[in-house]
Amino acid sequence: MMENRPFHVHVPSNMTELLNLYNKAPSSLLMAGATHLMNHTFCKEAEHYNILSISQLDELKKISRTERYADLGSCVSINTMIESSVILSSSLLKETLHQMGPNPIRNAATIGGNLCIPDRRMDLFPVLLLLDARLELRHIIRKKNGRASYKSRWIHINTFLSADGKPALGVGEILTRIRIPYYDGGFHFHRKVNIKDNDFFTINALASLEKGILSDIRLAFTNGGLNVLRSRDLEANLLGRRFPLVRKDLNEIMQNLNQYFKTSDNLYEDYLVKSLFRQLLESLADPSDILQNFG
Numbered sequence: 001m002m003e004n005r006p007f008h009v010h011v012p013s014n015m016t017e018l019l020n021l022y023n024k025a026p027s028s029l030l031m032a033g034a035t036h037l038m039n040h041t042f043c044k045e046a047e048h049y050n051i052l053s054i055s056q057l058d059e060l061k062k063i064s065r066t067e068r069y070a071d072l073g074s075c076v077s078i079n080t081m082i083e084s085s086v087i088l089s090s091s092l093l094k095e096t097l098h099q100m101g102p103n104p105i106r107n108a109a110t111i112g113g114n115l116c117i118p119d120r121r122m123d124l125f126p127v128l129l130l131l132d133a134r135l136e137l138r139h140i141i142r143k144k145n146g147r148a149s150y151k152s153r154w155i156h157i158n159t160f161l162s163a164d165g166k167p168a169l170g171v172g173e174i175l176t177r178i179r180i181p182y183y184d185g186g187f188h189f190h191r192k193v194n195i196k197d198n199d200f201f202t203i204n205a206l207a208s209l210e211k212g213i214l215s216d217i218r219l220a221f222t223n224g225g226l227n228v229l230r231s232r233d234l235e236a237n238l239l240g241r242r243f244p245l246v247r248k249d250l251n252e253i254m255q256n257l258n259q260y261f262k263t264s265d266n267l268y269e270d271y272l273v274k275s276l277f278r279q280l281l282e283s284l285a286d287p288s289d290i291l292q293n294f295g
Helices: 015-024 078-083 091-098 103-108 111-116 124-130 232-238 247-255 267-283 287-294
Strands: 008-010 029-031 050-053 063-065 069-073 134-142 148-156 174-181 187-196 199-210 213-223 227-229
Touching (some): 015 050, 015 134, 015 148, 015 174, 078 103, 078 111, 091 124, 091 199, 111 124, 111 174, 124 199, 187 267, 199 267, 213 232, 213 267, 247 267
Parallel strands (some): 029 050
Antiparallel strands (some): 063 069, 069 174, 187 199, 199 213, 213 227
């Protein structure tokens, strides 16, 4: 019979208190909006009895901007991001945010919580990867004399995951800020297909075209919410091509797709990846050409 222990919920009033508590009890569960935790963590097989509620920390809810990037605290909600002008430079990010569940969920869910789910890559990770986002991680170091030293480090989001696919956070380390550079490329593409429960496939892309020639492209697949797949070789293969593609070139690229991504044993998953990628290729076009056609 499982021991019936009470939950201990701590609500730190500032970052110093939070880092101290987390340093003393690094197995504690950090909780912000709790939209994912309520459905997946609070069960008899995986109970957490020491909870640090961080959603009320003002420092983690701040938004600032410079000429080159926007800084968002990890507890900024999805709806706050939608309402804020700092995200307007990225149509891809804006479209993704609007599709992240119903309004009550977006009110509670946070950008940091979306990135830090241990066993899944949710909607924001591939988009922020394409935008070259950087993450601030903070922790506390206790010296031999008992005094504490507070440290922070910035990493690129592509180094945030360990080999087993989980966030590469050190003991007592917390994601505190997300820095998003201003880049959109002129063309964006976002498709999400829900399969069952929380399993989904996505493809996200940013691209720049000059007179119909592809001069830059960044694309990422999310495989069932478990892995983010990005191939620089595939991106390089597409650069310099003229879009829209003629049928011959389109078929050639589709036939060679398996060179860049391992084919799934699941026929439906394999079909989804190829179908979404084909939709991207058929959609790629110079925005100026589209405007001229409508003019």
